[in-house]
Each structure stands twice: as C-alpha cells, then as structure tokens.
Amino acid sequence: KSHRAEPYKIKMVEPIKKLTRSERERLIAAAGYNAFQLKAEEVYIDLLTDSGTGAMSDRQWAGLMMGDESYSGSRNFYNLEAAVQQYYGYRFVVPTHQGRGAEHLISRMLIRPGMYVPGNMYFASTRLHQELAGGIFKDVIVDEAHDPYSTHPFKGDVDLLKLEKLILETGAGNIAYLSLATTVNMAGGQPISLGNLQQVRQLTLQHGVRIIHDMARVAENAYMIQQHEPGHQHKTVAAIVKEICALTDGAVMSGKKDALVNIGGFLALNDQGLYEEAKNLVIVYEGMHTYGGMAGRDMEAMAIGIAESVEEEHIAYRVHQVHYLGDQLKDAGIPVVNPIGTHGVYLNAAAFLPHIPQVQFPAQALTVALYQEGGIRSVERGILSAGRNKETGDHHYPKLELVRLAIPRRVYTLAHLDMVAEAIMATFKNKDNIRGLEMVFEPKYMRFFQARFQQV
Ligand SMILES: CC1=C(O)/C(=C\N=C(/C)C(=O)O)C(COP(=O)(O)O)=CN1
Numbered sequence: 440k441s442h443r444a445e446p447y448k449i450k451m452v453e454p455i456k457k458l459t460r461s462e463r464e465r466l467i468a469a470a471g472y473n474a475f476q477l478k479a480e481e482v483y484i485d486l487l488t489d490s491g492t493g494a495m496s497d498r499q500w501a502g503l504m505m506g507d508e509s510y511s512g513s514r515n516f517y518n519l520e521a522a523v524q525q526y527y528g529y530r531f532v533v534p535t536h537q538g539r540g541a542e543h544l545i546s547r548m549l550i551r552p553g554m555y556v557p558g559n560m561y562f563a564s565t566r567l568h569q570e571l572a573g574g575i576f577k578d579v580i581v582d583e584a585h586d587p588y589s590t591h592p593f594k595g596d597v598d599l600l601k602l603e604k605l606i607l608e609t610g611a612g613n614i615a616y617l618s619l620a621t622t623v624n625m626a627g628g629q630p631i632s633l634g635n636l637q638q639v640r641q642l643t644l645q646h647g648v649r650i651i652h653d654m655a656r657v658a659e660n661a662y663m664i665q666q667h668e669p670g671h672q673h674k675t676v677a678a679i680v681k682e683i684c685a686l687t688d689g690a691v692m693s694g695k696k697d698a699l700v701n702i703g704g705f706l707a708l709n710d711q712g713l714y715e716e717a718k719n720l721v722i723v724y725e726g727m728h729t730y731g732g733m734a735g736r737d738m739e740a741m742a743i744g745i746a747e748s749v750e751e752e753h754i755a756y757r758v759h760q761v762h763y764l765g766d767q768l769k770d771a772g773i774p775v776v777n778p779i780g781t782h783g784v785y786l787n788a789a790a791f792l793p794h795i796p797q798v799q800f801p802a803q804a805l806t807v808a809l810y811q812e813g814g815i816r817s818v819e820r821g822i823l824s825a826g827r828n829k830e831t832g833d834h835h836y837p838k839l840e841l842v843r844l845a846i847p848r849r850v851y852t853l854a855h856l857d858m859v860a861e862a863i864m865a866t867f868k869n870k871d872n873i874r875g876l877e878m879v880f881e882p883k884y885m886r887f888f889q890a891r892f893q894q895v
Pocket residue numbers: 487488489490537538539540562564565620622624653655692693694695703704
C-alpha cells in the first residue's frame with residue numbers, strides 16, 4: 440500500500456480515549472441503541488459523519504480573527520462571494536447557516552405542490568425540503584447505483600432514459616428542477632462522470648429544465664473524474680470543479696464537507712431574478728443576505744476552506760485515506776459497497792448480517808455492534824434512514840442496507856483507521872451473535888437522528 444503521509448503536520452491535538460467494553464455496552468443500551476444519542480466523549484473514533492467534523496487549517500483559524508461582525512455588508516461576505524465566483528463560477532451567492540438552509544430556500548422558490556424533482560438518488564434533508572414544498576422526488580440515477588456489488592466507476596450518473604421519460608410524461612413545466620448531487624451520499628459516496636453531466640445538461644437545456652447542483656463534495660467528485668474518467672487526467676481538480684459547476688444553473692452547498700468548515704453553506708445562482716428573490720427570502724429564515732445565519736468569522740473560514748478544498752495534495756490524500764480503509768476491508772473479505780466511496784467506506788449490512796431481516800434494522804444493529812466492539816461511531820444508511828412512504832405509511836424498503844463509516848477531513852491518521860479495520864474484522868468474526876432491533880420510539884422527521892430501539 441502506498442503509505443502516502445498526511446500533507447500537513449499537527450499543531451494542536453484533542454485527546455481521545457477508549458472506554459471499556461462493558462462501559463460501551465451499558466452506554467449504547469442507555470442511548471436506545473442509537474449512536475446519535477451518545478455523547479461525543481463516549482466515542483473513541485467518530486465516523487458518524489464527515490459533515491462539520493473536519494479540522495480547519497492555521498489559515499482558517501487566522502481567518503476567524505478577521506471576522507467583520509457588521510450586521511450588513513460584512514467584508515467576509517464579499518470574500519466568500521469572491522471565492523464562490525472564483526472557484527465555482529456562479530454569479531450570485533446567498534449565505535445560509537448550512538446546506539439545508541439553502542435547500543429550504545430553493546425548494547420554496549422553485550417547487551409548487553405537485554411538481555416533480557428528479558434527482559440522482561435522494562438525500563434525507565434534500566428530499567424532505569422538496570416534499571415539504573409539495574414536490575415529488577423521482578429517482579433518475581443509473582440502476583447500478585442501487586447495486587452494492589456493481590463496480591461501475593461513476594454510479595452517480597443520471598439515467599438519461601429515466602430522465603427523458605419523466606420529462607415527456609409530466610411535461611417540463613411540471614418539473615421544478617433536476618437536483619444533481621456531487622457525489623451521491625446514499626449510494627456510497629459515488630461520483631458522477633463529466634461525460635454524463637454534459638449529456639444531462641444537453642437534455643435539460645433542450646426541455647428548459649434547470650439543474651440545481653448539490654455540491655457538498657464536488658472536489659472529491661472532481662478528483663474521481665481526474666483519476667478515473669478518460670481524458671481528464673491532465674486537468675487540475677480546480678479546473679474540473681469549475682467545469683462541473685458551469686454545467687448547472689445554481690447550487691446548494693453545505694460548507695461542512697469539502698469546504699472544510701464546521702458550520703456554513705450557501706445558495707448560489709446565475710439568474711439575477713432568482714437571486715433577488717433569494718436575497719429577500721433569506722432574511723425571513725437565515726438573516727440578512729450578507730450573513731445568512733453565519734458570523735462574519737465563519738464566512739471568512741469558509742472562503743479560505745473553499746480555496747484549500749481544491750488543492751491537489753489535500754484532495755488526493757483525503758480520498759486516498761478513505762480508500763486505504765476500504766481496501767483493507769475488501770482484502771479481508773468484509774462486504775463493502777463497491778467502488779469505495781470518496782468520503783466514507785460503506786459496509787453492506789445486508790450481506791454482513793444475512794440472518795437479520797430488513798424490518799429488524801440490520802444496518803442499525805451493525806452500528807451498535809461496531810460501537811460495542813471498538814468504540815467506533817458509524818451511521819445507518821438503510822431502511823431507517825429511508826423513512827416512511829408518505830402515501831402508504833409503510834417503510835421505504837431500499838435495496839441498499841448500509842453502514843457508513845464517514846471519514847472526517849484532516850482529523851484521523853492512518854493508524855486510527857487500522858484500529859477501525861481491526862474492530863470491523865473482529866465484529867465480522869462474531870457476526871452470528873448480533874441481534875436485530877425493534878424501534879420503540881419513532882420521530883416524525885428524519886427518524887434516524889432520534890429513534891430508539893430495543894434488541895429483538
Ligand atoms: C449530499 C448532501 C449532504 O450529505 C448533506 C448533509 N449530510 C450529512 C449531514 C451527512 O452526514 O452526510 C446535505 C445537508 O447539508 P447540511 O448538513 O444541512 O449542512 C445536503 N446534501
């Protein structure tokens with residue numbers, strides 16, 4: 440294995456400790472068998488999410504001291520606006536407190552009840568905001584994305600036939616926009632190819648359908664295009680990022696992933712009219728359009744993080760680190776989603792625990808086992824996260840029953856990931872003793888955050 444070293448040295452540390460197994464068994468039971476309910480200090484290695492958990496650089500920390508906390512017209516807003524224009528190419532920027540703030544605004548602006556919102560697979564908060572605005576999500580991703588065994592290198596691709604069929608059946612006027620994610624989180628952190636995006640753009644322009652780009656992990660997606668899509672290996676990640684953005688009409692961005700901040704996001708648009716509308720609507724929900732729910736210092740840190748996110752050494756190491764863990768697990772015969780994702784390794788819980796039926800939440804049961812075994816916190820990406828069908832009230836039954844091991848940016852070293860691999864292998868050896876779960880408390884929205892369980 441190419442032991443590529445971290446492209447940074449460490450200046451500040453945060454001690455972590457590992458509790459005893461009996462302490463962990465007691466704590467996860469008290470948490471209703473839901474790792475979201477654990478206190479962070481009860482977790483040894485926290486792979487719950489790569490969102491907002493990254494480490495900032497010395498320049499970003501210095502940027503916090505440059506916070507201009509003026510209520511309106513903050514210097515940091517103009518720096519953020521300039522960074523978005525320079526690195527992403529969008530004309531207008533409306534800051535929001537994080538990604539779902541932008542999702543909320545664009546859903547209210549573009550969706551009328553009954554309209555369709557096609558997308559390359561769903562993301563929980565994105566789809567919820569679409570549905571709260573009366574939209575109907577339609578999955579138009581390629582079939583391979585729903586197959587954990589397929590090694591298709593760009594599972595984030597849109598199936599052009601599915602999209603065209605929807606447009607012709609419903610009429611372009613009934614399509615609010617195409618929600619296009621780079622990368623696709625729920626498929627296992629899978630990228631879209633530039634070739635597919637160009638074809639999607641051609642089809643949508645033909646019918647006058649907007650593309651709104653969910654760009655939380657666009658730098659990782661660009662890296663996969665550079666590395667694996669023929670014809671792009673001589674381009675910089677920064678150039679590919681701009682090419683991707685140029686094929687869309689606007690974007691919602693959670694700065695908490697690729698842009699390396701702990702809070703922050705924005706809505707970016709090219710259409711002046713939509714921008715004026717967003718500038719007004721943001722006041723209602725996020726605050727003035729020059730701060731959008733963020734302190735000036737946070738906007739400065741995000742402007743700097745955007746520039747850092749496309750640096751070649753940074754993004755190459757970031758994805759390499761994820762593949763370092765994924766390849767170890769694959770070599771050990773652990774069932775993982777192929778290809779290995781760009782921000783996390785996804786365990787195929789259905790294959791890991793074939794004795795647990797989907798209605799007993801096998802992926803959730805596996806997250807519990809990983810915490811008991813190694814103090815590792817992971818997240819369920821299966822039937823629990825898929826929620827209930829609005830019409831029937833029954834669970835959605837996704838083909839993908841996964842556990843995501845999301846790797847925070849610039850936080851853990853390869854040695855920590857060796858510990859994670861060891862714990863997963865030990866859990867796999869012991870898998871027949873893992874029991875299913877039944878839900879004893881089910882929240883109304885995005886139930887996976889606060890649901891509680893007991894063991895079957
Ligand atoms: C693709 C995508 C996401 O992954 C996303 C949030 N993801 C989280 C929190 C995660 O754990 O993956 C969001 C919402 O962003 P937000 O967590 O509100 O800043 C939008 N799009």
